[in-house]
Amino acid sequence: MAKATRDAYGEALAELGAVNNDIVVLDADLSASTKTNVFKKAFPDRHFNVGIAEQDLIGVAAGLAATGKIPFASSFAVFATGRAFEQIRNSVCYPRLNVKIAATHAGITVGEDGATHQANEDVAIMRSLPNMSVVVPADAAETKAIIKWAAAYDGPVYIRMGRSKVPDIFDDSYQYTFGKGIVLQDGVDVTLIAMGIMVAKAQEAAKQLEKEGISAAVVNMSTIKPIDAAMITAYAKKTGAVVTCEEHTIMGGLGSAVAEVLGECCPVPLTRVGMNDVFGESGTPDELLVKFGLTAEHIVQAAKAVIARK
Amino acid sequence: MQTLTDEQVQSVKNYAAAMRREIIKMITEAQSGHPGGSLSIADVVALLYDVEMNASPQDPHNPDRDRLVLSKGHAAPAIYAALALKGYFPIAELGGLRKIGRLLQGHPDMKHIPGIDMSTGSLGQGVSASCGIAIAGKLDHKDFRVFTIMGDGEQEEGQVWEAAMLAAHYKLDNLTAFLDNNGLQIDGKIDEVMCPEPLPDKWRAFGWHVIEVNGHDVQELHQAVCEAKTIKGKPTMIIMHTVKGKGVPEMENQAGWHGKAPSAEQCAIFLSELEGEQ
Numbered sequence: 001m002a003k004a005t006r007d008a009y010g011e012a013l014a015e016l017g018a019v020n021n022d023i024v025v026l027d028a029d030l031s032a033s034t035k036t037n038v039f040k041k042a043f044p045d046r047h048f049n050v051g052i053a054e055q056d057l058i059g060v061a062a063g064l065a066a067t068g069k070i071p072f073a074s075s076f077a078v079f080a081t082g083r084a085f086e087q088i089r090n091s092v093c094y095p096r097l098n099v100k101i102a103a104t105h106a107g108i109t110v111g112e113d114g115a116t117h118q119a120n121e122d123v124a125i126m127r128s129l130p131n132m133s134v135v136v137p138a139d140a141a142e143t144k145a146i147i148k149w150a151a152a153y154d155g156p157v158y159i160r161m162g163r164s165k166v167p168d169i170f171d172d173s174y175q176y177t178f179g180k181g182i183v184l185q186d187g188v189d190v191t192l193i194a195m196g197i198m199v200a201k202a203q204e205a206a207k208q209l210e211k212e213g214i215s216a217a218v219v220n221m222s223t224i225k226p227i228d229a230a231m232i233t234a235y236a237k238k239t240g241a242v243v244t245c246e247e248h249t250i251m252g253g254l255g256s257a258v259a260e261v262l263g264e265c266c267p268v269p270l271t272r273v274g275m276n277d278v279f280g281e282s283g284t285p286d287e288l289l290v291k292f293g294l295t296a297e298h299i300v301q302a303a304k305a306v307i308a309r310k
Numbered sequence: 311m312q313t314l315t316d317e318q319v320q321s322v323k324n325y326a327a328a329m330r331r332e333i334i335k336m337i338t339e340a341q342s343g344h345p346g347g348s349l350s351i352a353d354v355v356a357l358l359y360d361v362e363m364n365a366s367p368q369d370p371h372n373p374d375r376d377r378l379v380l381s382k383g384h385a386a387p388a389i390y391a392a393l394a395l396k397g398y399f400p401i402a403e404l405g406g407l408r409k410i411g412r413l414l415q416g417h418p419d420m421k422h423i424p425g426i427d428m429s430t431g432s433l434g435q436g437v438s439a440s441c442g443i444a445i446a447g448k449l450d451h452k453d454f455r456v457f458t459i460m461g462d463g464e465q466e467e468g469q470v471w472e473a474a475m476l477a478a479h480y481k482l483d484n485l486t487a488f489l490d491n492n493g494l495q496i497d498g499k500i501d502e503v504m505c506p507e508p509l510p511d512k513w514r515a516f517g518w519h520v521i522e523v524n525g526h527d528v529q530e531l532h533q534a535v536c537e538a539k540t541i542k543g544k545p546t547m548i549i550m551h552t553v554k555g556k557g558v559p560e561m562e563n564q565a566g567w568h569g570k571a572p573s574a575e576q577c578a579i580f581l582s583e584l585e586g587e588q
Contacts, residue, residue: 024449048445048480056438056472063442066420066428068373069449071442087435087469095420095429 001168005161005196006104008140010035012147013072017043023151024064026050026073028057033163034074034104054079058087058099065097070151073099077106077119077160081126089129092156096131100150102159107247108275108292109164109197109285118280123195124252126158127225133178134225136160136254138199139169142222145176153178160196162247164285167200169220181228183235187217190303191235194245195221195254198273198294202245205299216303227257229265236266241306243271245299247289250274269309271302312536314529318361322528325395326356330557331584332391332404338577340408343416346567348388350492350552351459353526358457359392362535367397370424376454377427377443381436382461382490383417384569389426390414398425434467436460437487441477444485444545455539459488463495465506471516477545478517485545486538487518490525492554494565513547525550557584 017023017039029052031037040047050057054075061071073080080103081088092099108118126134135150135157137143143161150157169184181193185206194202199220206216217235221228236242242262244255255272262270273293280288289295314322329352337343355378359365363376380389387407394401399413406412413423417431428443430436440458447454464470477485489509497503506512513520519541523530531550538546554568555561558580572580 024445046449050472050476051479053469053472053476055434055469056441056476059435059438059469059473060442060445060476062435063379063428063439063444064446065442066439067443067446067450069442069446086432087438090429090432091435091439 002165003140003168004163004165005137005140005143006035006163008143009102009104009147009161010038012144013039014042016148016151017046020070020151022068022070024048024069024071026057026061026071028052028054028075028079030075036074054083055087058084058101059091061099062091062097065099071099072102074102074104076117077103077122078117081119081122081158085125093129093131096155098154098156100157100159102147102161104161105163106160107162107197108280108288109162109247111163111285111288112282114282115279120249120275120280121252123160123224123248123254124256127252127257131156132225133157134160135223136195137222138196138220139166141168141170141172141174142176145174146222149176149178162197164197166197169199176222179223179226179228181231182220182222183217184220185216185218187215188239189215190241190243190307191217191219191239192243192245192299192303193219193221193232193254193258195224197247198245201294201296202299204296205303208296208300209303214303214307221254224254224257227261229261232258232261233265236262236268240310241269243273243299243302243306246274247294248274250276269306271306273299273302312533314361314532319528322356322360325360326352327584328395329356329388329391331581332394333387334558334572334577334580334584336387336390336404336407338572338574339405341571342408343387343571344384344569345387345572346494346554346561346564347382347461347490347492348385349556349558349561350525350554351385351388351490352556353528354459354488354531354550355388355392357528357531359396361532363457364454367425370398374452374454377456379428379436379440379443379456379458380418380430381440381458382433382464383430383436386416386418389418393425399423433461433464434469437470437473440485440487441473441482444477444482445480447484454484456485457488458485459490462489462491462493462500462506462509465489465509466504474513474516474518481543482545483542486535487545487547489547489549490552491549492552494554494563494568496565496568498565510549517544519544519546520549521546522549522551525552526556559583
């Protein structure tokens with residue numbers, strides 16, 4: 001079954017709201033899209049629509065957290081992290097307040113709305129902030145697990161979710177461990193490290209590579225910060241080549257985080273699959289993924305190229 | 311109780327005078343900081359900590375306490391002086407303002423400084439946080455009050471008006487804001503840089519109860535705070551007509567003293583002037 005991570009987010013919030021009265025949800029006129037309206041229906045007194053005002057969204061969340069609440073602030077990723085960057089920096093991260101920024105509609109799979117609405121730099125921006133943790137669930141089950149973890153964790157968290165449906169990777173028994181990558185498939189020739197919607201594509205790429213006699217390990221790196229340096233180093237040593245896969249610019253996101261670890265701990269050939277310093281455009285999600293090089297086929301080619309550089 | 315006793319008024323005045331001396335001393339010692347806007351809010355800050363606020367240095371994190379968010383965070387020396395004089399931390403810490411490894415940061419830091427209810431410094435953000443605190447108070451059915459102090463230059467930040475809409479929309483009558491209307495910002499007169507006036511009309515239009523007072527008249531300020539407590543269903547904005555640099559004649563109404571430290575010689579003169587005023 002395929003489900004969008006934003007749908008799982010709405011369900012997880014409603015489940016959490018029933019067991020924790022301190023959970024408060026804020027939205028900026030997008031509750032039908034971010035799915036916080038599921039929580040709103042169940043707990044109208046604890047859902048606050050701040051209107052189209054993302055700076056205030058984050059500031060109000062900071063005040064709620066300063067008073068012991070656990071606010072989840074939602075908007076599209078481009079507005080949540082871009083419009084309100086400095087509010088996140090100064091009102092949330094500097095005082096290390098317990099605010100969860102749960103953004104949906106990240107990446108180019110926003111689709112038809114086009115470049116203005118496709119956040120391809122949000123992970124890079126959030127990763128640069130002290131005290132901020134950055135997590136990117138790969139499917140619905142992981143989203144639910146991450147939302148529940150975030151509610152229990154004390155500190156700022158950025159959670160990146162998407163608009164479109166993604167295939168199921170995990171089942172409901174899945175347990176999220178903060179800061180740990182998950183090996184979905186072992187391999188010896190190359191390691192594919194992916195986040196978000198690209199995890200399923202990396203799995204698909206590994207199957208194609210296997211048919212050609214190439215053994216690829218697949219890692220779901222759902223915690224981008226703090227990154228699992230131990231796992232990256234171990235798999236760099238084991239396979240000698242790495243491909244990162246992200247629906248995000250290759251500057252500052254997963255690819256950069258992995259490159260930083262490899263550069264300092266275990267230099268091996270690396271190829272970053274992602275948005276290559278360009279804006280997206282209008283189109284269907286699938287058309288855009290093809291046009292901007294974010295398919296299993298692109299990962300297969302990148303894997304072969306990086307193996308050739310060993 | 312709408313009127314303070316003479317003893318209460320004198321207590322607030324003495325406290326504000328002591329704060330002004332500490333403000334001048336700490337900024338001179340730091341050779342960095344914002345004296346003009348710290349002096350212009352000294353009277354309201356003194357009144358809040360001396361009379362109005364349910365807050366104690368013995369229990370600075372009490373969940374039932376009244377909160378003060380200094381949205382114009384650069385006026386931190388006023389709050390630091392007020393907190394030190396009330397015993398939130400040793401007065402000796404004032405000499406460490408803006409110095410490396412010391413307690414008192416250039417702008418308020420809630421994580422380390424006892425009595426600071428919100429980290430502020432980037433204009434426009436404190437008022438949003440105040441709204442969040444006020445909402446939390448309502449959710450928990452607590453009767454604490456939230457006070458926030460804004461600058462008039464700060465009114466040029468768009469976020470102020472986002473928060474203004476929200477506070478009225480959610481009927482945050484536990485929120486009382488003060489606007490330090492001293493008429494000056496870094497680059498000059500507010501109406502020449504980017505005129506935010508007419509401020510009373512704007513705040514009324516945004517759904518707030520608006521009171522205008524002389525921001526250096528303790529009795530008027532107290533009456534406004536009392537009036538705010540009686541207003542139900544909407545937040546209150548107390549627009550304080552103030553003098554930037556109030557208390558030091560050379561600094562009064564001078565934009566140049568927004569963010570400049572006195573020399574040691576000037577400090578001695580200013581302190582003697584402040585002694586004389588008391």
